[in-house]
Amino acid sequence: MTPSLHVRNLRKSFGALKALDDVSFTVDAGSIFGFxxxxxxxxxxxxxxxxxxxxxxxxxxxxxxxxxxxxVRRSIGYMPEExxxxxxxxxxxxxxxxxRLHGIGRSEATSLMQTWTERLGIDERRGDIVDSLxxxxxxxxxxxxxxxxxxxxxxxDEPFSGLxxxxxxxxxxxxREIADRGVPVLFSSHQLQLVEDLSDxxxxxxxxxxxxxxxxxxxxxASPKRYRITTPGLAxxxxxxxxxxxxxxVDAGSIxxxxxxTDPARVLSAAVAAGSVSEFSxxxxxxxxxxxxxxx
Amino acid sequence: xxxTFLIAGREISTRIRSKSFLITTLVMVLIFAAAGLAPKLIxxxxxxxxxxxxxxxxxxxxxxxxxxxxxxSITALSSSQxxxxxxxxxxxxxxxxxxxxxxxxxxxxxxxxxxxPQITALIQSAAQTSALEAAGVDVPELNATxxxxxxxxxxxxxAPVNTVLTIVSFFISLLLFMQLLTYGGTVAQGVVEEKQSxxxxxxxxxxxxxxxxxxxVVGIGAVGLMQLALLLVAGVAAASTAxxxxxxxxxxxxxxxxxxxxxxxxxxxxxxxAGAGAVVSRVEEIGQSTTVLxxxxxxxxxxxxxxxxxxxxxxxxxxxxxxxxSAILMPMAIAAGVATSWQIVMSLVLLVLATIGMxxxxxxxxxxxxxxxxxxxxxxxxxSARS
Numbered sequence: 001m002t003p004s005l006h007v008r009n010l011r012k013s014f015g016a017l018k019a020l021d022d023v024s025f026t027v028d029a030g031s032i033f034g035f036x037x038x039x040x041x042x043x044x045x046x047x048x049x050x051x052x053x054x055x056x057x058x059x060x061x062x063x064x065x066x067x068x069x070x071x072v073r074r075s076i077g078y079m080p081e082e083x084x085x086x087x088x089x090x091x092x093x094x095x096x097x098x099x100r101l102h103g104i105g106r107s108e109a110t111s112l113m114q115t116w117t118e119r120l121g122i123d124e125r126r127g128d129i130v131d132s133l134x135x136x137x138x139x140x141x142x143x144x145x146x147x148x149x150x151x152x153x154x155x156x157d158e159p160f161s162g163l164x165x166x167x168x169x170x171x172x173x174x175x176r177e178i179a180d181r182g183v184p185v186l187f188s189s190h191q192l193q194l195v196e197d198l199s200d201x202x203x204x205x206x207x208x209x210x211x212x213x214x215x216x217x218x219x220x221x222a223s224p225k226r227y228r229i230t231t232p233g234l235a236x237x238x239x240x241x242x243x244x245x246x247x248x249x250v251d252a253g254s255i256x257x258x259x260x261x262t263d264p265a266r267v268l269s270a271a272v273a274a275g276s277v278s279e280f281s282x283x284x285x286x287x288x289x290x291x292x293x294x295x296x
Numbered sequence: 297x298x299x300t301f302l303i304a305g306r307e308i309s310t311r312i313r314s315k316s317f318l319i320t321t322l323v324m325v326l327i328f329a330a331a332g333l334a335p336k337l338i339x340x341x342x343x344x345x346x347x348x349x350x351x352x353x354x355x356x357x358x359x360x361x362x363x364x365x366x367x368x369s370i371t372a373l374s375s376s377q378x379x380x381x382x383x384x385x386x387x388x389x390x391x392x393x394x395x396x397x398x399x400x401x402x403x404x405x406x407x408x409x410x411x412x413p414q415i416t417a418l419i420q421s422a423a424q425t426s427a428l429e430a431a432g433v434d435v436p437e438l439n440a441t442x443x444x445x446x447x448x449x450x451x452x453x454x455a456p457v458n459t460v461l462t463i464v465s466f467f468i469s470l471l472l473f474m475q476l477l478t479y480g481g482t483v484a485q486g487v488v489e490e491k492q493s494x495x496x497x498x499x500x501x502x503x504x505x506x507x508x509x510x511x512x513v514v515g516i517g518a519v520g521l522m523q524l525a526l527l528l529v530a531g532v533a534a535a536s537t538a539x540x541x542x543x544x545x546x547x548x549x550x551x552x553x554x555x556x557x558x559x560x561x562x563x564x565x566x567x568x569x570a571g572a573g574a575v576v577s578r579v580e581e582i583g584q585s586t587t588v589l590x591x592x593x594x595x596x597x598x599x600x601x602x603x604x605x606x607x608x609x610x611x612x613x614x615x616x617x618x619x620x621x622s623a624i625l626m627p628m629a630i631a632a633g634v635a636t637s638w639q640i641v642m643s644l645v646l647l648v649l650a651t652i653g654m655x656x657x658x659x660x661x662x663x664x665x666x667x668x669x670x671x672x673x674x675x676x677x678x679x680s681a682r683s
Contacts, residue, residue, distance in 0.1 A: 051501045078501040084494030100302055101502045
């Protein structure tokens with residue numbers, strides 16, 4: 001069983017600015033944790049402190065049950081927010097070099113480089129220097145650099161920014177694949193739809209605070225509050241017996257209700273009693289709404 | 297340690313494969329070889345080859361026979377007129393005849409300047425010998441007495457300056473000046489390039505800043521050292537081929553010393569330049585943050601140039617003991633033979649101590665500044681206790 005990554009009570013100030021204020025969350029082994037938050041909220045600072053690139057004022061990062069060691073940190077696959085590669089070095093050489101810095105032997109590093117450049121569709125560009133690549137392709141090289149050494153943990157800061165839809169697909173597939181190997185995967189993004197689609201677990205950070213933290217289902221609330229009743233019309237007063245249920249909107253063919261704490265089964269039976277109901281379904285909140293709510 | 301070598305290896309392989317390095321090295325090797333060969337090349341442009349001395353009689357031929365050598369051949373011609381014509385037409389470079397009891401030496405524009413006094417002395421000496429013999433003097437005994445009266449030459453005080461070694465010592469200071477300035481600057485540039493391209497963040501997620509810094513300094517230094525050795529080989533080979541310096545133990549010792557002295561001197565400046573590079577975020581800003589270091593190297597070199605006016609000046613060995621000036625001045629003083637053993641040892645000890653101090657200081661500044669993008673990091677912040 002691969003250990004999970006735990007972030008515990010991180011605090012970090014830059015002068016008067018509290019960049020991280022008691023940030024805690026867990027990235028389970030084999031799951032993808034999507035990290036959302038506006039610019040300057042503390043995503044990058046959190047990731048940098050997991051990497052140990054930045055020193056913390058207090059708090060700890062655990063891998064499994066014990067504090068993360070230098071060796072484990074060396075095995076993190078990291079994609080910094082500010083992309084960084086040697087601009088004048090050939091891609092193949094560069095990836096091989098970065099893998100070897102992780103302690104991988106020359107021949108294995110070469111074969112890993114070949115595997116990942118093929119997988120990410122940049123195998124034709126191995127002999128080219130980074131500067132000659134399009135931004136999207138540079139991003140692929142950057143991802144390859146993070147994946148080259150079979151990382152025990154993956155930490156990706158805004159991996160999707162600047163990617164075309166095709167590259168987004170490749171990136172998503174690869175992240176899921178890595179997670180399926182049992183690796184904890186942490187990534188940040190501004191693209192909430194992507195975070196929602198891809199993540200098993202979502203954390204939202206605001207001004208150094210975690211304002212939301214849970215699975216997508218948990219964030220939406222354990223039990224949905226809003227339901228859509230598809231019906232040509234219901235008899236007047238069908239809601240009279242149900243306290244706390246409010247009609248939010250009535251369209252041609254459907255009614256949206258907020259049921260509050262009422263048992264949805266009671267609402268359904270009241271509706272069925274008052275007319276013909278072809279569908280009764282919970283309305284899932286989009287992450288966008290949750291996000292706005294959380295950071296408001 | 298492996299990681300450090302890996303980092304140093306990348307520095308070496310990317311640098312020595314770059315076109316600019318190859319071209320610069322080639323040009324510098326040619327310049328140093330040319331500097332060694334130049335005097336020889338210039339003198340070879342002047343007319344050379346054996347000279348011919350034409351004489352008008354066999355008597356004269358035997359009289360000047362002691363002058364015959366690879367550089368001077370002697371030909372006997374039939375008449376005085378023939379000799380004069382031969383000299384005039386440049387078939388001979390000088391001609392010796394006896395006309396009306398008087399010896400005449402014909403010369404032309406190609407007659408070498410040494411030939412006239414040589415022939416004059418020979419003829420006068422022959423005349424003197426026959427006159428003395430006629431007076432009944434025992435000439436061999438006279439010669440022995442004269443030879444015995446020659447004074448014994450004895451040097452007291454400082455030896456005269458060895459011009460060749462002084463010139464060699466100047467080239468040594470020039471070489472070290474160039475290498476320190478170039479490769480110190482290369483370290484600063486390499487540091488800022490990694491910072492500017494942000495690759496440093498990826499590197500530091502894998503390796504420690506110490507490993508990264510030491511690997512970079514060692515790698516770039518190895519390239520500088522190789523280039524320095526190559527230039528020394530080119531210069532020494534050219535100058536000894538041309539015959540200006542004897543290719544012996546002395547010159548090899550001086551060359552080895554120059555290479556050896558480069559190591560602590562380079563390390564001192566490399567760590568200083570690394571710290572100065574780390575505080576800025578863009579390559580364009582390197583100039584201002586490294587000004588002081590560049591000035592130290594320039595001042596050392598100006599002192600070397602100034603020292604050439606009088607290499608025996610008392611200040612040279614003194615200043616040659618003070619780091620970091622000693623990095624350039626002491627090898628020069630040693631090559632010129634103006635430093636004593638204790639001064640050399642003292643200079644090396646002080647330079648090594650200063651280098652250790654500077655490596656700690658430079659590494660500290662580097663560590664605290666390398667991830668701080670944006671505005672220039674203040675020295676006080678870079679050196680303060682907390683990062």
